[in-house]
Amino acid sequence: MSVKIGLLGFGTVASGIPFLLQENGEKITAAAHNELEIAKVLVKDEEEKNRLLAAGHDYHFVTNIDDIVNDPDIQIVVELMGRIEPAKTFILKALNGGKHVVSANKDLIAVHGPEIIATAKQNGLAFYYEAAVAGGIPxxxxxxxxxxxxxxxxxxxxxxxxxxxxxxxxxxxxxxxxxxxxxxxxxxxxxxxxxxxxxxxxxxxxxxxxxxxxxxxxxxxxxxxxxxxxxxxxxxxxxxxxxxxxxxxxxxxxxxxxxxxxxxxxxxxxxxxxxxxxxxxxxxxxxxxxxxxxxxxxxxGAGQKPTAVSVTADIVRIARRLTDGTIGKEFNEVSRETKLANPDDVLSHYYFAINTPDKKGQILRLAEIFSVEDISFEQILQTKANGTSARVVIITHNMSQTQLEAVKSRLAQEADFQVVNTFKVLGE
Amino acid sequence: MSVKIGLLGFGTVASGIPFLLQENGEKITAAAHNELEIAKVLVKDEEEKNRLLAAGHDYHFVTNIDDIVNDPDIQIVVELMGRIEPAKTFILKALNGGKHVVSANKDLIAVHGPEIIATAKQNGLAFYYEAAVAGGIPxxxxxxxxxxxxxxxxxxxxxxxxxxxxxxxxxxxxxxxxxxxxxxxxxxxxxxxxxxxxxxxxxxxxxxxxxxxxxxxxxxxxxxxxxxxxxxxxxxxxxxxxxxxxxxxxxxxxxxxxxxxxxxxxxxxxxxxxxxxxxxxxxxxxxxxxxxxxxxxxxxGAGQKPTAVSVTADIVRIARRLTDGTIGKEFNEVSRETKLANPDDVLSHYYFAINTPDKKGQILRLAEIFSVEDISFEQILQTKANGTSARVVIITHNMSQTQLEAVKSRLAQEADFQVVNTFKVLGE
Missing domain, CATH: 3.30.360.10 (Dihydrodipicolinate Reductase; domain 2)
Structure with a gap:
C-alpha cells in the first residue's frame, strides 16, 4: 500500500524530500509501514509548472489547491510555502477536507497555531511541524x-x-x-x-x-x-x-x-x-x-536536507499511525493554563554600556542611580576615556525586568549618561 | 486506571523514579493516559528489606522474583539491578511471564540483547532501554x-x-x-x-x-x-x-x-x-x-534523576501503548544484515608518539619506515631532546587500520624506535 502526499510548494525544502525518498527509501518505507508517494505538487501558476517540467521534474503539478483537497487518494498534505497567506487558508482547507497536515511554517504556527491545531483536533487529524523550530534538530x-x-x-x-x-x-x-x-x-x-x-x-x-x-x-x-x-x-x-x-x-x-x-x-x-x-x-x-x-x-537550523528530514519524519509518523489506527494524537499533548510572568519575577544579570563625560564623580553618580533602584554591581569597568568622554561598562547582580525599565528611565533623564546598550548576562 | 509496575532493585536510579512521579505526576499521568503505580519492589534479602523499611521507604518489598512475575496485576517490570546475573534470568522470566520490561542495563543489553529482544518479540511484549546509552540523553x-x-x-x-x-x-x-x-x-x-x-x-x-x-x-x-x-x-x-x-x-x-x-x-x-x-x-x-x-x-550520561527520566519515559511509552492497543512494537525497528568492515576500509589520521635515541638520521629512518607502508605525514614534531633521547610526534594523513598494524609491527622490530602511544586523530 502507498500513502499519497500532496506537496504545497516546490521550493528548496520540498525538493529535499524526493532526495530522501530516493537515497533512503527502504528505511523510510519500513518505518512508515507504507510506501510514500508524492502524488501531486501545488505550484503558483502555469509558468512555474512549465519551468519545473522543463527542468525535468517529473511530478503531477497542479495550480489549484482544490485539485489536492478534493483528491480522495491523498491522505497527507505537506505545506512548504512559508509566510501566512495563502498557506493558512490552504492548510485549513486541507484539514477541513480530511487531510492530515505537515508544515514547517514557524511564522504561521506561532501566530495562528491555536486555530489550526483546534481545526485538526475537531477533525481527528494530525498536524505535525517538527521542522518549524530549529530545522534539522528534532x-x-x-x-x-x-x-x-x-x-x-x-x-x-x-x-x-x-x-x-x-x-x-x-x-x-x-x-x-x-x-x-x-x-x-x-x-x-x-x-x-x-x-x-x-x-x-x-x-x-x-x-x-x-x-x-x-x-x-x-x-x-x-x-x-x-x-x-x-x-x-x-x-x-x-x-x-x-x-x-x-x-x-x-x-x-x-x-x-x-x-x-x-x-x-x-x-x-x-x-x-x-x-x-x-x-x-x-x-x-x-x-x-x-x-x-x-x-x-x-x-x-535550516537548509534543504535537514529540514526535509524533519518533515519526512512527521510524514512517516502519520503514515505509521494510519496503519496502527492511532491517528489524531496531538503533536504536543501537554497543556496547562497560560500565565505570563510578572516582570518583578523575571530576574537576570545585565550588562550596561554607558557613555559619560570624562570627569570626576561619574561612577559614584552611576552607583547612586542604580542603588536607588536597589541594583548592585557585580563588575564595573571603565573601558575607554579620551579626556572628553568615557565608556563605563557594568555587569549587575540579579535584577528584575521591572528594575531594568526603572533604571533605564532614570538614566534617560540624566544628561550626563547615555545608555549605549543593555544586554542580558547569563550567570555561571 | 493505574498501570502497576514491579521494580527490580532499589538503588540510586530506582529511587529517582518516585521523585519524578511525585514532582511531575500530573504531566506523567497525562502522557501515559494512566496513573503509574510502583506495586512491588524486589530487593536482595530480608536484611535489605528491613533496612529500607526502617529508612521510611513505604513500598511493598519482596525478595523473590516470582512474587512479581506471578502477580497478574503487574504489567511492567523495570530492571535496575545492573550486571549480567541475576538480571538476565529475571528479565527473561518477566518476559516469559507476560510482563513488558524496561531496563537501563547496558552491559546486559550489549551482550545478551538479541536473546532478550527475541524473547520480547515472541511474546508480543515491549522491551525498552533508553537509559542504557548516555543516561539522560534521549x-x-x-x-x-x-x-x-x-x-x-x-x-x-x-x-x-x-x-x-x-x-x-x-x-x-x-x-x-x-x-x-x-x-x-x-x-x-x-x-x-x-x-x-x-x-x-x-x-x-x-x-x-x-x-x-x-x-x-x-x-x-x-x-x-x-x-x-x-x-x-x-x-x-x-x-x-x-x-x-x-x-x-x-x-x-x-x-x-x-x-x-x-x-x-x-x-x-x-x-x-x-x-x-x-x-x-x-x-x-x-x-x-x-x-x-x-x-x-x-x-x-549517568546519575539518579537523569537516568530515571529516561526509564520513566520508557514506562510512559509502554503505558500509553497499552491504552492505544499498539503494544509490542520493537524499540528499534531498523534492521539490516550485519557486515563488519574490512580493516583496509577503516581510515583515519593517526598520532604517533615515538621515543628514539637523539642522534642524526632518525627522522629520515622513520619516514622510510612509514613510507614502506605507504603512510605519509601531515605533521611531524620533535618535542623533546636531551642529548641522549628524543620524542618524535607524527600526525599522519588518512591511513587504514591494516596500515596501522603493519607500521606498528615494523616499528616494534626496530631497536631505535619505541612507540609510546598511537591515537586516532579526527580530521577537520
Missing amino acids: ILRTLANSLTADKVTRILGVLNGTSNFMLTKMVQEGWTYEDALKTAQELGYAESDPTNDVEGIDAAYKAVILSQFGFGMTISFDDVKHQGISNITPDDVAVAQEMGYVIKLVGDVKETESGISAEVSPTFLPQTHPLASVNGVMNAVYVESIGIGQSMYYGP | ILRTLANSLTADKVTRILGVLNGTSNFMLTKMVQEGWTYEDALKTAQELGYAESDPTNDVEGIDAAYKAVILSQFGFGMTISFDDVKHQGISNITPDDVAVAQEMGYVIKLVGDVKETESGISAEVSPTFLPQTHPLASVNGVMNAVYVESIGIGQSMYYGP
Whole structure:
C-alpha cells in the first residue's frame, strides 16, 4: 500500500524530500509501514509548472489547491510555502477536507497555531511541524516524548542561523555588524530585507512554539520581548570577550513563580556554557529541567536536507499511525493554563554600556542611580576615556525586568549618561 | 486506571523514579493516559528489606522474583539491578511471564540483547532501554523516531562520564592519569576497580547498542575494538593542545564500503569540534548523516534523576501503548544484515608518539619506515631532546587500520624506535 502526499510548494525544502525518498527509501518505507508517494505538487501558476517540467521534474503539478483537497487518494498534505497567506487558508482547507497536515511554517504556527491545531483536533487529524523550530534538530518530538517524565524549567536557544553566523564573524573575526550582514547576504544566509532574522522576530516565533512543548503554555507572539543584534558594537564584543563571555542572540523561555517569560535578546554567555560554542549557521536548544538537569540538542537550523528530514519524519509518523489506527494524537499533548510572568519575577544579570563625560564623580553618580533602584554591581569597568568622554561598562547582580525599565528611565533623564546598550548576562 | 509496575532493585536510579512521579505526576499521568503505580519492589534479602523499611521507604518489598512475575496485576517490570546475573534470568522470566520490561542495563543489553529482544518479540511484549546509552540523553528514541528519514553515516560519542571527567582534569588542569583517577574515586565517579570506565569497556557496550539504532546492525561486544585512557601521558595532552586538538575517549561507529566499524579509543578532536567542549561527567553523541548533516545530543550520561527520566519515559511509552492497543512494537525497528568492515576500509589520521635515541638520521629512518607502508605525514614534531633521547610526534594523513598494524609491527622490530602511544586523530 502507498500513502499519497500532496506537496504545497516546490521550493528548496520540498525538493529535499524526493532526495530522501530516493537515497533512503527502504528505511523510510519500513518505518512508515507504507510506501510514500508524492502524488501531486501545488505550484503558483502555469509558468512555474512549465519551468519545473522543463527542468525535468517529473511530478503531477497542479495550480489549484482544490485539485489536492478534493483528491480522495491523498491522505497527507505537506505545506512548504512559508509566510501566512495563502498557506493558512490552504492548510485549513486541507484539514477541513480530511487531510492530515505537515508544515514547517514557524511564522504561521506561532501566530495562528491555536486555530489550526483546534481545526485538526475537531477533525481527528494530525498536524505535525517538527521542522518549524530549529530545522534539522528534532527538538519538538524530543520534548513531547522523551522529556515527558521531566519538568522543564528553562529553555535557552540559539534559534536563528543567520544572526548566529553574523555574530560568530563579529566575535571571532572582529567584523562590524554591517560587514557581517553584507557577507551573510552574499552567501544567501540573509535576505535582502533581513529584519526577521536580525531583529529576533524569527527566533521569537520559535520561542512561542517551544513554550508550548516545554511548558504546555500557549503564549502569543506579542508576549515575546525581542531585541535584535543590529546595535551590537565591536566594543560590546570586545568587552564580552575580556570578561569571559560570548555574545549570542538567545531565545529564553522560563517559568517563574508567577508564570512564563519568553524573550529573545543578545545575551552574554559564559565561554564555558555549551551554547557558547554553537557557531556559524548552527542552532542549538539548551534545556534545563528537574530530572535530566541540563541537556542540549545541536544541529543545522535550516537548509534543504535537514529540514526535509524533519518533515519526512512527521510524514512517516502519520503514515505509521494510519496503519496502527492511532491517528489524531496531538503533536504536543501537554497543556496547562497560560500565565505570563510578572516582570518583578523575571530576574537576570545585565550588562550596561554607558557613555559619560570624562570627569570626576561619574561612577559614584552611576552607583547612586542604580542603588536607588536597589541594583548592585557585580563588575564595573571603565573601558575607554579620551579626556572628553568615557565608556563605563557594568555587569549587575540579579535584577528584575521591572528594575531594568526603572533604571533605564532614570538614566534617560540624566544628561550626563547615555545608555549605549543593555544586554542580558547569563550567570555561571 | 493505574498501570502497576514491579521494580527490580532499589538503588540510586530506582529511587529517582518516585521523585519524578511525585514532582511531575500530573504531566506523567497525562502522557501515559494512566496513573503509574510502583506495586512491588524486589530487593536482595530480608536484611535489605528491613533496612529500607526502617529508612521510611513505604513500598511493598519482596525478595523473590516470582512474587512479581506471578502477580497478574503487574504489567511492567523495570530492571535496575545492573550486571549480567541475576538480571538476565529475571528479565527473561518477566518476559516469559507476560510482563513488558524496561531496563537501563547496558552491559546486559550489549551482550545478551538479541536473546532478550527475541524473547520480547515472541511474546508480543515491549522491551525498552533508553537509559542504557548516555543516561539522560534521549539518543536511542531520537535515532529510532526522528532520524527515521535520515541515513546515519557515523556516530561519534563521548559515552563515559568517568573517563571524560578524568580527561577534562588532565587537559584543563594538567593532572596526571593517576591524580585524575584518585579524585574521580574520591568523588564517587569511579569505582575502586575502574577498569570498565577507564579501559573503554563501558563505552564499547554503548557503541554496540548505538550501532543497532544508528545502522540497524547487530554487532557483538567483541567486534568493538577498545583502547582506554590509562596510557595517556601529560606529554600527549600537551602536544595535542599545541597542535589544536583536545584528547577525548571517543566511541566511533561508522559505515564503510565493506561494512560497519566500531571502536572506542582516545581521539584527538579539533578544538572547534562540538564534542571537544563536552567536559566533566557530561556525555554527548554526535551524529553524521546524509540529511541533517551534523547533529549532537548532549547531557548527563549517568546519575539518579537523569537516568530515571529516561526509564520513566520508557514506562510512559509502554503505558500509553497499552491504552492505544499498539503494544509490542520493537524499540528499534531498523534492521539490516550485519557486515563488519574490512580493516583496509577503516581510515583515519593517526598520532604517533615515538621515543628514539637523539642522534642524526632518525627522522629520515622513520619516514622510510612509514613510507614502506605507504603512510605519509601531515605533521611531524620533535618535542623533546636531551642529548641522549628524543620524542618524535607524527600526525599522519588518512591511513587504514591494516596500515596501522603493519607500521606498528615494523616499528616494534626496530631497536631505535619505541612507540609510546598511537591515537586516532579526527580530521577537520
